[in-house]
Amino acid sequence: MTQPDDKELLLLFHDPATKERAYTRIIKKYQEKLYWHVRRMVVEHEDANDVLQNMFIKVWNGLENFREDAQLYTWLYRIATNESLTFLEQRKKRSAVSMNEAEAGLSNTIKADKHFDANRLEWKLQLAIQQLPEKQRAVFNLRYYDEMPYEEMSRVLETSEGALKASYHHAVKKIEDFILNR
Amino acid sequence: MTRSTDIVKELEEISPVVAQLNATLPYQVPEVYFETLSTVIMARIAAGGNEENSLLQVAGKSMPQDVPAGYFDTLADSILTKIKTANSDVTTELQELSPVLAGIGNANVYTVPVGYFDTVADTVTAQVKPASKTVSLFTTRTWLRYAAAAVVISMVAFGINYTLKKDGDSFAGKIKTEAQFNTQLASISDDAIIDYLQMTADTKDAESIKQLIDGSQLPEEADYIDEAFLDAFMKELEAKQTN
Numbered sequence: 001m002t003q004p005d006d007k008e009l010l011l012l013f014h015d016p017a018t019k020e021r022a023y024t025r026i027i028k029k030y031q032e033k034l035y036w037h038v039r040r041m042v043v044e045h046e047d048a049n050d051v052l053q054n055m056f057i058k059v060w061n062g063l064e065n066f067r068e069d070a071q072l073y074t075w076l077y078r079i080a081t082n083e084s085l086t087f088l089e090q091r092k093k094r095s096a097v098s099m100n101e102a103e104a105g106l107s108n109t110i111k112a113d114k115h116f117d118a119n120r121l122e123w124k125l126q127l128a129i130q131q132l133p134e135k136q137r138a139v140f141n142l143r144y145y146d147e148m149p150y151e152e153m154s155r156v157l158e159t160s161e162g163a164l165k166a167s168y169h170h171a172v173k174k175i176e177d178f179i180l181n182r
Numbered sequence: 183m184t185r186s187t188d189i190v191k192e193l194e195e196i197s198p199v200v201a202q203l204n205a206t207l208p209y210q211v212p213e214v215y216f217e218t219l220s221t222v223i224m225a226r227i228a229a230g231g232n233e234e235n236s237l238l239q240v241a242g243k244s245m246p247q248d249v250p251a252g253y254f255d256t257l258a259d260s261i262l263t264k265i266k267t268a269n270s271d272v273t274t275e276l277q278e279l280s281p282v283l284a285g286i287g288n289a290n291v292y293t294v295p296v297g298y299f300d301t302v303a304d305t306v307t308a309q310v311k312p313a314s315k316t317v318s319l320f321t322t323r324t325w326l327r328y329a330a331a332a333v334v335i336s337m338v339a340f341g342i343n344y345t346l347k348k349d350g351d352s353f354a355g356k357i358k359t360e361a362q363f364n365t366q367l368a369s370i371s372d373d374a375i376i377d378y379l380q381m382t383a384d385t386k387d388a389e390s391i392k393q394l395i396d397g398s399q400l401p402e403e404a405d406y407i408d409e410a411f412l413d414a415f416m417k418e419l420e421a422k423q424t425n
Binding site: 057115172 | 193204209219220
Protein backbone atom coordinates (compact mmCIF):
# COMPACT_ATOMS: atom_id res chain seq x y z
CA MET A 1 0.00 0.00 0.00
CA THR A 2 1.50 3.32 -1.02
CA GLN A 3 1.87 5.85 1.74
CA PRO A 4 -0.29 8.95 1.24
CA ASP A 5 1.50 12.17 0.44
CA ASP A 6 1.95 14.54 3.42
CA LYS A 7 0.52 17.49 1.49
CA GLU A 8 -2.56 15.48 0.60
CA LEU A 9 -2.99 14.38 4.22
CA LEU A 10 -2.69 17.93 5.47
CA LEU A 11 -5.34 19.08 3.00
CA LEU A 12 -7.70 16.37 4.22
CA PHE A 13 -6.86 17.28 7.82
CA HIS A 14 -7.91 20.91 7.28
CA ASP A 15 -11.32 19.76 6.02
CA PRO A 16 -13.59 19.16 9.04
CA ALA A 17 -15.39 16.38 7.20
CA THR A 18 -12.20 14.39 6.74
CA LYS A 19 -10.12 15.68 9.62
CA GLU A 20 -10.27 12.59 11.81
CA ARG A 21 -9.77 10.13 9.00
CA ALA A 22 -6.76 12.12 7.75
CA TYR A 23 -5.21 12.23 11.20
CA THR A 24 -5.65 8.50 11.65
CA ARG A 25 -3.71 8.02 8.43
CA ILE A 26 -0.98 10.39 9.63
CA ILE A 27 -0.66 8.34 12.81
CA LYS A 28 -0.47 5.07 10.91
CA LYS A 29 2.14 6.49 8.55
CA TYR A 30 4.57 7.69 11.21
CA GLN A 31 3.76 5.65 14.28
CA GLU A 32 6.48 3.03 13.94
CA LYS A 33 9.31 5.38 13.07
CA LEU A 34 8.40 7.75 15.86
CA TYR A 35 7.76 4.92 18.32
CA TRP A 36 11.23 3.45 17.86
CA HIS A 37 12.83 6.88 18.05
CA VAL A 38 11.10 7.43 21.41
CA ARG A 39 11.72 3.87 22.58
CA ARG A 40 15.46 4.17 21.97
CA MET A 41 15.43 7.20 24.27
CA VAL A 42 13.23 6.00 27.10
CA VAL A 43 13.85 2.23 26.77
CA GLU A 44 10.64 0.89 28.36
CA HIS A 45 7.64 0.16 26.11
CA GLU A 46 5.12 1.61 28.62
CA ASP A 47 7.06 4.87 28.81
CA ALA A 48 7.45 5.00 25.04
CA ASN A 49 3.70 4.41 24.64
CA ASP A 50 2.90 7.26 27.05
CA VAL A 51 5.29 9.68 25.37
CA LEU A 52 4.10 8.72 21.88
CA GLN A 53 0.40 9.13 22.70
CA ASN A 54 1.00 12.48 24.40
CA MET A 55 3.02 13.55 21.42
CA PHE A 56 0.29 12.68 18.91
CA ILE A 57 -2.33 14.47 21.02
CA LYS A 58 -0.13 17.58 21.01
CA VAL A 59 0.29 17.26 17.24
CA TRP A 60 -3.51 17.10 16.78
CA ASN A 61 -3.81 20.41 18.66
CA GLY A 62 -0.92 22.02 16.82
CA LEU A 63 -1.38 20.72 13.28
CA GLU A 64 -3.94 23.40 12.43
CA ASN A 65 -1.18 25.99 12.78
CA PHE A 66 1.54 23.94 11.06
CA ARG A 67 3.05 26.31 8.53
CA GLU A 68 4.34 23.63 6.14
CA ASP A 69 7.63 25.48 5.68
CA ALA A 70 9.24 22.36 7.07
CA GLN A 71 8.58 18.74 6.25
CA LEU A 72 5.81 17.19 8.32
CA TYR A 73 7.97 14.33 9.52
CA THR A 74 10.78 16.73 10.56
CA TRP A 75 8.23 18.57 12.68
CA LEU A 76 6.91 15.30 14.11
CA TYR A 77 10.44 14.14 14.93
CA ARG A 78 11.12 17.44 16.71
CA ILE A 79 8.05 17.09 18.89
CA ALA A 80 8.80 13.42 19.61
CA THR A 81 12.41 14.25 20.56
CA ASN A 82 11.34 17.13 22.82
CA GLU A 83 8.68 14.98 24.48
CA SER A 84 11.23 12.24 25.12
CA LEU A 85 13.81 14.64 26.54
CA THR A 86 11.15 16.29 28.72
CA PHE A 87 9.99 12.90 29.95
CA LEU A 88 13.52 11.90 30.94
CA GLU A 89 14.14 15.24 32.62
CA GLN A 90 10.89 15.03 34.60
CA ARG A 91 11.63 11.50 35.70
CA LYS A 92 15.05 12.58 36.86
CA LYS A 93 13.55 15.46 38.87
CA ARG A 94 10.78 13.25 40.35
CA SER A 95 13.31 10.76 41.61
CA ALA A 96 15.82 13.48 42.55
CA VAL A 97 18.55 11.40 40.92
CA SER A 98 21.80 12.57 39.43
CA MET A 99 22.63 12.06 35.78
CA ASN A 100 24.78 9.05 36.64
CA GLU A 101 21.96 7.50 38.61
CA ALA A 102 19.53 8.12 35.74
CA GLU A 103 21.89 6.36 33.34
CA ALA A 104 22.27 3.50 35.77
CA GLY A 105 18.47 3.32 36.01
CA LEU A 106 18.03 2.98 32.23
CA SER A 107 20.88 0.46 32.06
CA ASN A 108 19.15 -1.59 34.74
CA THR A 109 15.91 -1.34 32.77
CA ILE A 110 17.69 -2.76 29.73
CA LYS A 111 19.19 -5.56 31.80
CA ALA A 112 15.76 -6.31 33.23
CA ASP A 113 14.32 -6.96 29.75
CA LYS A 114 13.37 -10.62 29.59
CA HIS A 115 15.18 -10.98 26.28
CA PHE A 116 18.38 -9.35 27.53
CA ASP A 117 21.51 -11.26 26.69
CA ALA A 118 24.77 -9.77 27.92
CA ASN A 119 26.70 -11.86 25.40
CA ARG A 120 25.01 -10.30 22.40
CA LEU A 121 26.55 -7.16 20.99
CA GLU A 122 23.25 -5.51 20.08
CA TRP A 123 22.36 -5.50 23.81
CA LYS A 124 25.76 -4.20 24.73
CA LEU A 125 25.27 -1.44 22.19
CA GLN A 126 22.04 -0.40 23.94
CA LEU A 127 23.87 -0.25 27.26
CA ALA A 128 26.58 1.83 25.62
CA ILE A 129 24.02 4.25 24.15
CA GLN A 130 22.40 4.79 27.56
CA GLN A 131 25.63 6.14 29.00
CA LEU A 132 25.49 9.07 26.57
CA PRO A 133 23.92 12.38 27.70
CA GLU A 134 20.31 12.56 26.51
CA LYS A 135 20.78 15.05 23.69
CA GLN A 136 23.88 13.28 22.41
CA ARG A 137 21.91 10.03 22.61
CA ALA A 138 19.26 11.60 20.34
CA VAL A 139 21.97 12.70 17.87
CA PHE A 140 23.46 9.22 17.76
CA ASN A 141 20.08 7.50 17.37
CA LEU A 142 18.86 9.81 14.61
CA ARG A 143 22.07 9.33 12.62
CA TYR A 144 22.85 5.69 13.37
CA TYR A 145 19.32 4.20 13.29
CA ASP A 146 17.24 6.68 11.29
CA GLU A 147 20.16 7.68 9.01
CA MET A 148 18.90 11.25 9.16
CA PRO A 149 20.98 13.82 7.19
CA TYR A 150 22.70 16.43 9.37
CA GLU A 151 20.78 19.20 7.61
CA GLU A 152 17.48 17.69 8.63
CA MET A 153 18.78 16.78 12.10
CA SER A 154 19.72 20.43 12.68
CA ARG A 155 16.04 21.34 12.11
CA VAL A 156 14.85 18.57 14.42
CA LEU A 157 17.26 19.39 17.23
CA GLU A 158 17.62 23.12 16.45
CA THR A 159 21.40 22.82 16.60
CA SER A 160 24.07 23.66 13.99
CA GLU A 161 25.27 20.93 11.63
CA GLY A 162 28.85 21.33 12.81
CA ALA A 163 27.88 20.81 16.43
CA LEU A 164 25.86 17.75 15.47
CA LYS A 165 28.78 16.21 13.51
CA ALA A 166 31.12 16.74 16.44
CA SER A 167 28.56 15.34 18.85
CA TYR A 168 28.02 12.25 16.70
CA HIS A 169 31.79 11.72 16.37
CA HIS A 170 32.24 11.83 20.15
CA ALA A 171 29.22 9.59 20.70
CA VAL A 172 30.64 6.88 18.41
CA LYS A 173 34.02 7.07 20.17
CA LYS A 174 32.40 6.69 23.59
CA ILE A 175 30.40 3.71 22.36
CA GLU A 176 33.52 2.11 20.91
CA ASP A 177 35.30 2.55 24.24
CA PHE A 178 32.35 0.99 26.08
CA ILE A 179 32.15 -1.99 23.72
CA LEU A 180 35.88 -2.69 23.90
CA ASN A 181 36.63 -1.95 27.53
CA ARG A 182 33.58 -2.87 29.60
CA MET B 183 18.69 -3.78 7.61
CA THR B 184 20.28 -2.23 4.54
CA ARG B 185 22.49 0.62 5.66
CA SER B 186 23.12 3.75 3.69
CA THR B 187 26.59 3.79 2.12
CA ASP B 188 27.30 7.25 3.48
CA ILE B 189 26.37 6.22 7.02
CA VAL B 190 28.54 3.09 6.88
CA LYS B 191 31.50 4.98 5.40
CA GLU B 192 31.24 7.69 8.04
CA LEU B 193 31.12 5.08 10.80
CA GLU B 194 34.12 3.21 9.45
CA GLU B 195 36.13 6.44 9.49
CA ILE B 196 35.23 7.15 13.11
CA SER B 197 35.19 3.61 14.49
CA PRO B 198 35.51 0.35 12.54
CA VAL B 199 34.35 -1.46 15.69
CA VAL B 200 31.01 0.35 15.81
CA ALA B 201 30.64 0.07 12.03
CA GLN B 202 30.71 -3.74 12.38
CA LEU B 203 27.91 -3.85 14.94
CA ASN B 204 24.45 -5.14 14.13
CA ALA B 205 22.12 -2.13 14.07
CA THR B 206 19.00 -4.21 14.76
CA LEU B 207 17.20 -3.09 17.92
CA PRO B 208 16.72 -5.99 20.34
CA TYR B 209 13.56 -4.57 21.95
CA GLN B 210 10.17 -6.27 21.58
CA VAL B 211 6.77 -4.64 21.06
CA PRO B 212 3.47 -6.09 22.26
CA GLU B 213 1.47 -7.84 19.56
CA VAL B 214 -1.09 -5.73 17.64
CA TYR B 215 0.29 -2.59 19.36
CA PHE B 216 0.60 -0.65 16.13
CA GLU B 217 -2.74 -1.97 14.84
CA THR B 218 -4.60 -0.43 17.78
CA LEU B 219 -2.49 2.64 18.56
CA SER B 220 -4.32 5.05 16.22
CA THR B 221 -7.71 3.98 17.66
CA VAL B 222 -6.51 4.62 21.21
CA ILE B 223 -5.08 8.01 20.30
CA MET B 224 -8.25 9.10 18.45
CA ALA B 225 -10.32 7.99 21.43
CA ARG B 226 -8.20 10.10 23.75
CA ILE B 227 -8.52 13.07 21.41
CA ALA B 228 -12.32 12.62 21.36
CA ALA B 229 -12.25 12.60 25.16
CA GLY B 230 -10.38 15.89 25.27
CA GLY B 231 -6.93 14.35 25.37
CA ASN B 232 -6.83 14.12 29.16
CA GLU B 233 -8.51 10.87 29.94
CA GLU B 234 -6.20 7.93 30.42
CA ASN B 235 -8.99 5.46 29.87
CA SER B 236 -10.68 7.35 27.10
CA LEU B 237 -11.88 4.23 25.35
CA LEU B 238 -14.43 4.06 28.15
CA GLN B 239 -15.40 7.64 27.42
CA VAL B 240 -15.93 6.81 23.77
CA ALA B 241 -17.96 3.72 24.59
CA GLY B 242 -20.29 5.83 26.68
CA LYS B 243 -21.97 5.11 29.98
CA SER B 244 -25.18 3.50 28.83
CA MET B 245 -25.59 -0.06 30.01
CA PRO B 246 -26.56 -2.63 27.41
CA GLN B 247 -28.77 -4.53 29.90
CA ASP B 248 -32.41 -3.60 30.68
CA VAL B 249 -33.98 -3.21 34.12
CA PRO B 250 -37.52 -4.65 34.61
CA ALA B 251 -40.28 -2.04 34.53
CA GLY B 252 -41.14 -0.70 38.02
CA TYR B 253 -38.10 -2.40 39.59
CA PHE B 254 -36.99 0.53 41.73
CA ASP B 255 -40.59 1.41 42.73
CA THR B 256 -41.05 -1.93 44.47
CA LEU B 257 -37.47 -2.54 45.64
CA ALA B 258 -37.94 -1.12 49.18
CA ASP B 259 -41.10 -3.14 49.83
CA SER B 260 -39.53 -6.37 48.61
CA ILE B 261 -36.50 -5.89 50.88
CA LEU B 262 -38.76 -5.27 53.92
CA THR B 263 -40.79 -8.34 53.07
CA LYS B 264 -37.63 -10.43 52.97
CA ILE B 265 -36.58 -9.08 56.36
CA LYS B 266 -39.93 -9.96 57.90
CA THR B 267 -39.78 -13.40 56.35
CA ALA B 268 -36.34 -13.95 57.86
CA ASN B 269 -37.66 -12.91 61.29
CA SER B 270 -40.71 -15.06 60.97
CA ASP B 271 -38.37 -17.95 60.17
CA VAL B 272 -36.91 -17.58 63.65
CA THR B 273 -40.37 -17.60 65.20
CA THR B 274 -41.39 -20.62 63.16
CA GLU B 275 -38.23 -22.45 64.15
CA LEU B 276 -38.85 -21.80 67.87
CA GLN B 277 -42.45 -22.90 67.53
CA GLU B 278 -41.27 -26.17 66.05
CA LEU B 279 -38.61 -26.70 68.72
CA SER B 280 -40.65 -25.68 71.77
CA PRO B 281 -44.21 -24.35 71.71
CA VAL B 282 -43.83 -23.57 75.44
CA LEU B 283 -40.85 -21.25 74.86
CA ALA B 284 -42.50 -19.72 71.84
CA GLY B 285 -45.47 -18.82 74.03
CA ILE B 286 -43.37 -17.09 76.72
CA GLY B 287 -42.14 -14.24 74.62
CA ASN B 288 -38.78 -12.41 74.84
CA ALA B 289 -39.57 -9.35 76.93
CA ASN B 290 -36.72 -8.32 79.27
CA VAL B 291 -37.60 -8.85 82.91
CA TYR B 292 -34.53 -7.24 84.48
CA THR B 293 -34.49 -3.61 85.59
CA VAL B 294 -31.68 -1.11 85.73
CA PRO B 295 -31.30 1.75 88.25
CA VAL B 296 -32.57 5.06 86.99
CA GLY B 297 -29.83 7.03 85.22
CA TYR B 298 -27.43 4.07 85.24
CA PHE B 299 -26.32 4.35 81.64
CA ASP B 300 -25.87 8.11 82.01
CA THR B 301 -23.20 7.64 84.72
CA VAL B 302 -21.46 4.37 83.83
CA ALA B 303 -18.82 6.10 81.68
CA ASP B 304 -17.90 8.51 84.50
CA THR B 305 -17.77 5.70 87.03
CA VAL B 306 -15.38 3.64 84.97
CA THR B 307 -13.13 6.63 84.25
CA ALA B 308 -12.96 7.50 87.95
CA GLN B 309 -11.80 3.99 88.78
CA VAL B 310 -9.06 4.18 86.22
CA LYS B 311 -7.77 7.59 87.37
CA PRO B 312 -6.03 6.63 90.65
CA ALA B 313 -3.22 4.97 88.62
CA SER B 314 -2.10 8.42 87.53
CA LYS B 315 -1.66 9.46 91.19
CA THR B 316 1.33 7.15 91.54
CA VAL B 317 3.00 9.06 88.74
CA SER B 318 2.52 12.42 90.47
CA LEU B 319 4.03 11.06 93.65
CA PHE B 320 7.31 10.38 91.90
CA THR B 321 8.81 13.80 92.39
CA THR B 322 7.63 14.10 96.01
CA ARG B 323 8.74 10.54 96.68
CA THR B 324 12.20 11.24 95.33
CA TRP B 325 12.50 14.51 97.21
CA LEU B 326 11.39 12.80 100.37
CA ARG B 327 13.94 10.09 99.72
CA TYR B 328 16.72 12.58 99.89
CA ALA B 329 15.24 14.44 102.82
CA ALA B 330 14.61 11.17 104.67
CA ALA B 331 18.14 9.96 104.06
CA ALA B 332 19.67 13.11 105.44
CA VAL B 333 17.36 13.74 108.36
CA VAL B 334 16.41 10.28 109.49
CA ILE B 335 20.01 9.25 109.69
CA SER B 336 20.47 12.11 112.11
CA MET B 337 17.19 11.60 113.98
CA VAL B 338 17.46 7.86 114.27
CA ALA B 339 21.08 8.08 115.24
CA PHE B 340 20.15 10.59 117.90
CA GLY B 341 17.19 8.54 119.05
CA ILE B 342 19.08 5.30 119.26
CA ASN B 343 21.95 6.99 120.94
CA TYR B 344 19.61 8.55 123.44
CA THR B 345 17.86 5.24 124.06
CA LEU B 346 21.15 3.49 124.42
CA LYS B 347 22.20 5.99 127.03
CA LYS B 348 18.77 5.88 128.72
CA ASP B 349 18.37 2.15 128.77
CA GLY B 350 21.77 0.79 128.18
CA ASP B 351 20.86 -2.73 129.29
CA SER B 352 18.01 -3.24 126.84
CA PHE B 353 20.07 -2.32 123.84
CA ALA B 354 23.52 -3.03 125.12
CA GLY B 355 23.57 -6.52 123.77
CA LYS B 356 22.19 -5.56 120.36
CA ILE B 357 23.84 -2.34 119.16
CA LYS B 358 26.97 -1.12 120.77
CA THR B 359 29.03 0.34 117.98
CA GLU B 360 28.40 2.91 115.30
CA ALA B 361 29.15 0.23 112.69
CA GLN B 362 26.39 -1.97 114.10
CA PHE B 363 24.04 1.00 114.08
CA ASN B 364 24.87 1.79 110.47
CA THR B 365 24.36 -1.83 109.50
CA GLN B 366 20.94 -1.83 111.15
CA LEU B 367 20.02 1.47 109.52
CA ALA B 368 21.12 0.25 106.09
CA SER B 369 18.78 -2.69 106.40
CA ILE B 370 15.82 -0.28 106.59
CA SER B 371 14.51 0.23 103.06
CA ASP B 372 13.95 3.68 101.56
CA ASP B 373 10.29 2.82 101.11
CA ALA B 374 10.03 2.05 104.85
CA ILE B 375 11.62 5.38 105.71
CA ILE B 376 9.33 7.23 103.34
CA ASP B 377 6.28 5.38 104.58
CA TYR B 378 7.28 6.27 108.17
CA LEU B 379 7.64 9.91 107.29
CA GLN B 380 4.41 9.99 105.31
CA MET B 381 2.58 8.45 108.25
CA THR B 382 4.14 10.60 110.94
CA ALA B 383 5.30 13.75 109.22
CA ASP B 384 2.97 16.67 108.81
CA THR B 385 3.39 20.01 107.11
CA LYS B 386 5.42 21.34 110.05
CA ASP B 387 7.81 18.40 109.83
CA ALA B 388 8.16 18.90 106.08
CA GLU B 389 9.04 22.53 106.71
CA SER B 390 11.57 21.49 109.39
CA ILE B 391 13.14 19.01 107.02
CA LYS B 392 13.28 21.65 104.30
CA GLN B 393 15.06 24.04 106.66
CA LEU B 394 17.59 21.41 107.58
CA ILE B 395 18.40 20.66 103.96
CA ASP B 396 20.67 22.93 102.02
CA GLY B 397 18.65 23.20 98.77
CA SER B 398 21.72 24.18 96.82
CA GLN B 399 23.18 20.76 97.55
CA LEU B 400 20.15 18.97 96.14
CA PRO B 401 20.23 17.81 92.51
CA GLU B 402 18.12 19.52 89.91
CA GLU B 403 14.61 18.20 89.50
CA ALA B 404 15.46 16.63 86.14
CA ASP B 405 18.28 14.65 87.71
CA TYR B 406 15.84 12.93 90.05
CA ILE B 407 14.90 10.71 87.15
CA ASP B 408 18.41 9.30 86.72
CA GLU B 409 18.65 6.39 89.17
CA ALA B 410 22.44 6.08 88.85
CA PHE B 411 22.81 9.75 89.69
CA LEU B 412 20.47 9.40 92.66
CA ASP B 413 22.41 6.45 94.02
CA ALA B 414 25.68 8.31 93.73
CA PHE B 415 24.16 11.32 95.51
CA MET B 416 22.80 9.09 98.27
CA LYS B 417 26.25 7.61 98.85
CA GLU B 418 27.78 11.05 98.96
CA LEU B 419 25.17 12.17 101.48
CA GLU B 420 25.73 9.14 103.66
CA ALA B 421 29.47 9.71 103.54
CA LYS B 422 28.99 13.30 104.71
CA GLN B 423 26.72 12.20 107.56
CA THR B 424 29.20 9.54 108.68
CA ASN B 425 32.00 12.09 108.72
